[in-house]
Amino acid sequence: AESRTLYYKWEVKSELKSPDCFKKLTLTINGRSPGPTIYAHQGDTVIVELKNSFVTENVAIHWHGIRQIGTPWSDGTEGVTQCPVLPGETFKYQFVVDRPGTYLYHAHYGMQREDGLFGSIVVWLPEGQTEPFAYDHDRNLILTDWYHKSSHEHSAGLAAAGSAFTWVGEPDSLLIQGRGRFNCSRLGASATCNSSSPDCVLYPITVVPGRTYRLRVSSLTSLSALSFQIEGHTMTVVEADGHYVEPFQVSNLFIYSGETYSVLIKADQNPSRNYWITTNVVSRNSTTPLGLAIFNYYPNHQRKFPPTTPPAGPAWNAVAPRLAQSHAIKARQGFIHPPPKAADKVIVLLNTQNTVNGRRRWSLNNVSFNMPHTPYLIALKNNLLHTFSQAKPPTGYDFKNYNIFVPPPNPEATVSDAIYRLDFNSTVDIILQNANMMALNTSETHPWHLHGHDFWVLGYGEGKFDMFKDPSKYNLVNPIMKNTVPLHPFGWTALRFVADNPGVWAFHCHIDAHFFMGMGVVFEEGIEKVQKLPTSIMGCGESKRFIRP
Numbered sequence: 001a002e003s004r005t006l007y008y009k010w011e012v013k014s015e016l017k018s019p020d021c022f023k024k025l026t027l028t029i030n031g032r033s034p035g036p037t038i039y040a041h042q043g044d045t046v047i048v049e050l051k052n053s054f055v056t057e058n059v060a061i062h063w064h065g066i067r068q069i070g071t072p073w074s075d076g077t078e079g080v081t082q083c084p085v086l087p088g089e090t091f092k093y094q095f096v097v098d099r100p101g102t103y104l105y106h107a108h109y110g111m112q113r114e115d116g117l118f119g120s121i122v123v124w125l126p127e128g129q130t131e132p133f134a135y136d137h138d139r140n141l142i143l144t145d146w147y148h149k150s151s152h153e154h155s156a157g158l159a160a161a162g163s164a165f166t167w168v169g170e171p172d173s174l175l176i177q178g179r180g181r182f183n184c185s186r187l188g189a190s191a192t193c194n195s196s197s198p199d200c201v202l203y204p205i206t207v208v209p210g211r212t213y214r215l216r217v218s219s220l221t222s223l224s225a226l227s228f229q230i231e232g233h234t235m236t237v238v239e240a241d242g243h244y245v246e247p248f249q250v251s252n253l254f255i256y257s258g259e260t261y262s263v264l265i266k267a268d269q270n271p272s273r274n275y276w277i278t279t280n281v282v283s284r285n286s287t288t289p290l291g292l293a294i295f296n297y298y299p300n301h302q303r304k305f306p307p308t309t310p311p312a313g314p315a316w317n318a319v320a321p322r323l324a325q326s327h328a329i330k331a332r333q334g335f336i337h338p339p340p341k342a343a344d345k346v347i348v349l350l351n352t353q354n355t356v357n358g359r360r361r362w363s364l365n366n367v368s369f370n371m372p373h374t375p376y377l378i379a380l381k382n383n384l385l386h387t388f389s390q391a392k393p394p395t396g397y398d399f400k401n402y403n404i405f406v407p408p409p410n411p412e413a414t415v416s417d418a419i420y421r422l423d424f425n426s427t428v429d430i431i432l433q434n435a436n437m438m439a440l441n442t443s444e445t446h447p448w449h450l451h452g453h454d455f456w457v458l459g460y461g462e463g464k465f466d467m468f469k470d471p472s473k474y475n476l477v478n479p480i481m482k483n484t485v486p487l488h489p490f491g492w493t494a495l496r497f498v499a500d501n502p503g504v505w506a507f508h509c510h511i512d513a514h515f516f517m518g519m520g521v522v523f524e525e526g527i528e529k530v531q532k533l534p535t536s537i538m539g540c541g542e543s544k545r546f547i548r549p
């Protein structure tokens with residue numbers, strides 16, 4: 001099959017929308033949130049010409065799950081791979097979608113993603129090739145959580161010192177494909193909440209009785225871990241983050257921010273009615289109501305509510321079923337990419353909540369991430385090494401003495417913009433180690449996302465990772481490859497990847513507020529192999545000098 005070039009012209013704007021019936025300034029692409037879905041075939045080149053029509057805000061868009069092989073400057077990570085796109089400017093992203101599967105795109109500037117700037121990328125196999133599973137139709141749903149406050153108010157609160165620190169709190173609603181329903185009566189008479197707004201009509205998925213649907217379900221929540229279910233129907237999981245999964249059945253799918261799945265669903269229930277599609281928050285004791293959509297059996301009306309009460313979903317605090325699902329996800333037979341047998345380097349990252357100079361932060365091995373003024377890719381390629389710390393960030397913590405089950409004994413952490421420099425083509429293991437937060441008996445779920453690579457998920461465990469015993473339990477036979485993975489409360493997650501993609505890549509918690517609070521690291525590999533950088537990514541920090549006439 002011949003590969004093609006797909007050309008998109010996008011304009012980002014800030015507009016009043018009511019996705020859950022409450023009117024809020026929403027960040028849109030060509031007037032929509034979620035933005036337009038990119039449909040491509042494997043091997044196609046995607047070009048997005050992005051016009052920033054915000055009045056005062058910068059922007060950058062990350063292509064989540066696309067590895068950007070040979071185009072590290074198109075990763076869209078402001079501060080790491082590019083300068084922000086300023087209001088009035090147009091920026092051209094160009095990259096190849098080299099693998100079939102379900103991917104995402106979203107803002108990677110500040111906490112903009114939570115104001116609605118996101119969408120889906122669907123990459124089909126080349127024409128004439130078929131998937132290793134059968135279905136009649138392909139549908140797509142993005143799950144998000146939604147706040148009535150803007151991300152600006154949130155970031156101001158998170159950055160404030162001492163008692164002025166304000167946590168973002170629980171979302172006001174959950175959206176399915178950009179639509180949900182906030183109960184306007186909770187606000188009394190309100191001009192900003194209108195339960196008959198066309199923006200908040202529940203999203204319908206129309207199905208023909210007897211047919212099988214491939215449903216691409218992805219999450220871009222800013223905070224929430226979710227469970228997703230379709231009343232009365234079981235789902236067969238077949239894809240995760242662009243990799244085929246050895247099929248298994250679930251009645252509910254746990255999904256973390258930044259993950260994508262494909263599930264197969266047969267429309268085999270009573271065709272004279274509709275069914276609820278629901279999503280609910282897990283892992284946090286949330287006040288956020290259920291997110292709803294409609295599984296619409298043709299020819300019932302799309303807006304006909306099912307006759308039943310929407311099922312509530314699993315209990316928020318049951319960790320065991322979530323861990324069980326994580327363990328169940330294996331590479332599909334016939335599509336296994338075996339991992340290298342051993343690692344050249346092991347980096348253990350202890351995840352803790354801390355303070356730095358009276359500010360609440362998150363840290364890895366007691367270092368909280370800080371973005372430099374000059375993006376790393378530009379600084380490294382142009383030898384501007386004075387623009388960020390040349391220290392080597394720690395590759396572990398005090399294993400012997402640190403108790404992960406109690407709050408950090410000395411919560412004061414340091415802030416740094418130092419990065420991990422990896423040997424090109426080396427095999428790197430990352431052990432994510434969860435721990436107790438600042439408050440007693442609490443540990444949260446963190447979805448970790450790696451840019452520029454897929455990694456093998458070697459294992460998950462409870463408690464403190466044991467360097468001597470736990471590696472012998474790694475799955476080296478059929479581990480799934482992913483780009484986003486959960487770190488469960490008080491547990492550990494072990495990953496392996498090969499540092500074979502020249503560039504600079506962020507690895508961070510996909511919770512907007514947590515990355516904002518320093519929960520991330522950056523890897524460099526093969527910088528000398530990166531081709532000449534386009535000047536369009538420059539203009540901020542010390543890279544101003546390269547675009548001066």
Ligand SMILES: O=C1O[C@H]([C@@H](O)CO)C(O)=C1O
Pocket residue numbers: 167353437438444
């Ligand atoms: O960073 C966080 O802050 C809050 C809480 O610890 C303080 O309100 C929370 O749940 C986080 O994940």
